[in-house]
Amino acid sequence: MSFCPICGDPAVDTFCKEHLQEKEPLLLPHKPVQLTLCSTCDSFLYRGRWSPLTLFDTFIHKQLVYNPRAVIETVEFPMPIFEEKPKEFTLPLLVIGSVSSAVASYEEEYEIEIPIHLEQCSKCKQATGGYFEGILQIRNPREEVIAFVEEWVSRHPDMRISRKKEISTGIDFEVTNQQMLVTLGHELHRRFGGLIQKNAKLHTYDHQKSKKVYRLTVLVRLPLFWVGSILETRKRLVRVTKMGSTLHVFDIRRRKGSALVCPFDDEVEELTPQEVVISSNQPNMNILDPQTYQEVPLAVPVDKYPGESILVVQDARHAWYAIEDFS
Numbered sequence: 001m002s003f004c005p006i007c008g009d010p011a012v013d014t015f016c017k018e019h020l021q022e023k024e025p026l027l028l029p030h031k032p033v034q035l036t037l038c039s040t041c042d043s044f045l046y047r048g049r050w051s052p053l054t055l056f057d058t059f060i061h062k063q064l065v066y067n068p069r070a071v072i073e074t075v076e077f078p079m080p081i082f083e084e085k086p087k088e089f090t091l092p093l094l095v096i097g098s099v100s101s102a103v104a105s106y107e108e109e110y111e112i113e114i115p116i117h118l119e120q121c122s123k124c125k126q127a128t129g130g131y132f133e134g135i136l137q138i139r140n141p142r143e144e145v146i147a148f149v150e151e152w153v154s155r156h157p158d159m160r161i162s163r164k165k166e167i168s169t170g171i172d173f174e175v176t177n178q179q180m181l182v183t184l185g186h187e188l189h190r191r192f193g194g195l196i197q198k199n200a201k202l203h204t205y206d207h208q209k210s211k212k213v214y215r216l217t218v219l220v221r222l223p224l225f226w227v228g229s230i231l232e233t234r235k236r237l238v239r240v241t242k243m244g245s246t247l248h249v250f251d252i253r254r255r256k257g258s259a260l261v262c263p264f265d266d267e268v269e270e271l272t273p274q275e276v277v278i279s280s281n282q283p284n285m286n287i288l289d290p291q292t293y294q295e296v297p298l299a300v301p302v303d304k305y306p307g308e309s310i311l312v313v314q315d316a317r318h319a320w321y322a323i324e325d326f327s
Contacts, residue, residue, distance in 0.1 A: 012102045024099040026072065026108050030065040033114045037085055038121040040128070043157045050121040052157045056080065060091070060112075072097040073105055088115045123176060127160035132174035134181040134216035138188070139170035140224055145192055149173060152187065156180055178216045185218035192243045193262030194222040223265055230271040230313050230323055233263060237271075237315050239323055252313075252321045255300060271313040273323055278304050287312065287320060296320055 012020060036045035043050045046059050056079060066072055076094040093110040120128070138145060153159055159177040175181050182198065189196040200214040225231060229240045230252070238260060242248035247260045276287045278298075285301040287310070288294070299319040304310055312320050 012100060020100060020103065021106065021108070024067055024069060026067055026070045026095045026097050026099065027093070027110055028065045028067055030063055033060075033063045033112060034117060035059075035114050036117045036119065037082060038124055039085060039118040040120055040124040041154070041157065041160070042082065043121050043123075045121075050123065050157065052155075053079070063112075064093075067099055069099045070097050071099075071105075085118050086116055088113060090114070121157075123157065123160045126176050127162040130162055132162040132176055132215075133178045134175055134218065136173040136175060136181055136185060137170065137217060137219040138173075138222065139219070140194075140222040141170050142222070142226060145188065145222065146171065148191070149184065149188070152184055159184075181216060181218055185220055188220045188222075190245050192220075192222055193245050193247065194220060195264065196220050223262065225265070225268070225270050230273060231263075231268045232271055232315055233260075233268050236260065237313075237321060252323060253300065269316075271315070273311040273313055275309055276312050276320075278306050278308050278310060280306055298322060 014020070038044065038050065042053050044053060044056065044059070045051075046055055060077065061075065064075070073096045075096075077091055080089060080091070091112045091114055093112060095108045095110065096105055098105045136149070138149070150161070153161055153175070159175055159180040161173050161175055163174040165172045165174070175184075185196055185198070197219040199217045199219070201217070202214055223243075225240060227240050227243060231238050231240065231249075236249075236258075237252045238247075238249035238258070239252060240247055240249055241257070243262075245262050247262050249258050249260050250256070251258045274290045276290050278285065279288050279295050280286045281301070281304070285298045285304075286295040287298050289296045297320070298312070299321050302310065302322045302324065304322075310322050310324050312322050314320050
């Protein structure tokens with residue numbers, strides 16, 4: 001049996017278990033780590049390119065130097081969130097492994113001090129300098145749509161919004177990437193429906209590359225109706241439950257969910273619900289007409305009682321339908 005040369009206890013691999021971990025750490029000294037962050041967006045400089053912070057995990061693993069004798073099972077550390085850009089931060093590491101087959105895996109904790117250098121990435125420099133390659137024109141926008149555009153661009157570091165301009169009929173986004181502008185336009189159309197049009201206009205001539213430079217305009221004209229709207233087409237009376245190039249709707253006449261290719265505004269009529277009182281439910285369910293206060297039949301009975309109020313709409317055939325009780 002061999003003994004630890006430091007304390008004399010039985011050795012498991014040259015040293016005892018306690019001094020083995022002290023003399024043979026899982027993680028060896030490494031070069032100082034410096035992180036270059038964009039001062040405007042959430043990208044960082046990695047291998048000479050501006051990359052999204054989703055690659056931070058790979059970046060850290062490339063900086064670490066492991067004991068050549070060690071069998072590493074896992075390395076854990078939190079993903080940093082830079083709400084304010086600090087000058088430096090401390091990254092805690094948990095390394096699990098062993099440097100000897102005679103010793104079960106164990107944990108070691110480390111802390112890495114990482115100084116931060118701030119500068120604008122190339123895309124943000126272009127955006128703040130007024131550079132743009134195309135315009136996303138959104139007509140009839142809603143807050144949900146504008147929030148979706150801004151969140152989508154924030155997740156794609158190859159594209160920036162140079163300027164946002166509000167006009168009477170909608171909003172224009174000047175953006176720095178034509179290809180991604182097309183992708184974003186189609187994504188808006190898929191999620192919210194409406195009409196999409198693309199138009200390229202000659203902007204200038206690049207003499208260095210000997211080619212024409214075009215600026216692209218993508219127009220997304222959203223419907224005037226939205227989730228919750230009551231629409232009547234030639235054959236359908238529906239309530240919109242989800243927007244998209246294909247609408248998810250509740251068919252009010254048939255009382256069940258359905259799908260409908262998103263119509264244009266001039267192909268539908270949006271009906272305004274009115275509150276009425278149920279006057280009787282025997283033998284038929286009747287309501288009081290909100291204009292004449294005369295009893296008129298409800299086309300499809302609902303689970304309500306006389307004296308209760310409900311919301312109804314009147315279709316082009318002058319029939320009354322409840323728009324509540326969709327269970």
